[in-house]
Amino acid sequence: MTVKFLCPKCDALIAFNSRHAGKRARCLTCGQLFIIPAKDDEKPQTIKPEPEYTEPLPGFYRAVFVDNWRLFIDRDNATPLVFVVAVVCFKFLLAPWACCNLLAHIVIWGWLLGFYLNIIYETAFDIDKLPEIYLGTSITFLWYIIQPFLTFFLTMFLVQLPLIIALPLLQGKGITYENMWQARTGWNLLLQALFLLGLFLFPIAILTTAVGKEFTMLLRPYYLFVPIFKASLPYIVIVALLVTTSLVETHTDQFTSVAKEKLLSAAGKLSLNLLVQLLAIIAMRSIGLFYRHYSCHLPW
Secondary structure, eight states: OEEEEEOTTTOOEEEEEGGGTTSEEEOTTTOOEEEOOSSTTOOOEEOOOOOOOSSOOSOHHHIIIIIHHHGGGOGGGHHHHHHHHHHHHHHHHHTTSHHHHHHHHHHHHHHHHHHHHHHHHHHHTTOOSOOOOOOOSHHHHHHHHHHHHHHHHHHHHHHTHHHHHHHHHTGGGTOOTTTTTSOOSHHHHHHHHHHHHHHHHHHHHHHIIIIIOOGGGGGOHHHHHHHHHHTHHHHHHHHHHHHHHHHHHHTOOOOOOTTTOOHHHHHHHHHHHHHHHHHHHHHHHHHHHHHHHHGGGOOO
């Protein structure tokens, strides 16, 4: 049963499964903390904001490498985990049908990207559960797919803006995006460095857009470089987790056909696809944990 109520601060409509009544949650619109009520239209009890910390909170590495694994055995996370498994299996089995596969990839990856953004946001604000599954109506469901794509695309675009500006300026020297990796000249190395720098900045950038919800903050290098400099080792851990997730994703294969695929081979491929999502959840949680433990270093 779903409980619907209004945010006590901004009046946004919020819905939770009734089994979460009495637990702490946060409004995704304004960030207000509250206690989930047990009845429809009941005004939730607000929670005062946590005090601002001037020093980093301890326990980041334990939270990333130990506590994160508890998510996968917590009964409260069964629904989102089953849903993630279901959509990955759906995408995997639709691969042989090109048209359906393309549409399925767009829908599923749009939903997964939105799920990742919610993981970052809720983890940042001390919610140690996986986000609720929101599908919405036909119109809102479409927005739930488009909005995460736009968020990730604009975030990546802004961190790669120096490269995007430099490429046209160097076209007269015969350097393009396609051949920038094929030589070791000074200009090629500069472009390669700008590209890798953009990828390196992506975790702190997506944290800024997921929690701060302002793309303009990405245009201020101070907002990105200060937390990296002050908490460099934890940040490198996050980058390593994202790189690992990306490398595993590049080695995944999809289902081909019943006639060509052996059962053991298909099971192995599906397992690798599911492993990608497990690693992605941990990586996105680690980004949210970075905010939770090192928010004192964030200028915004």
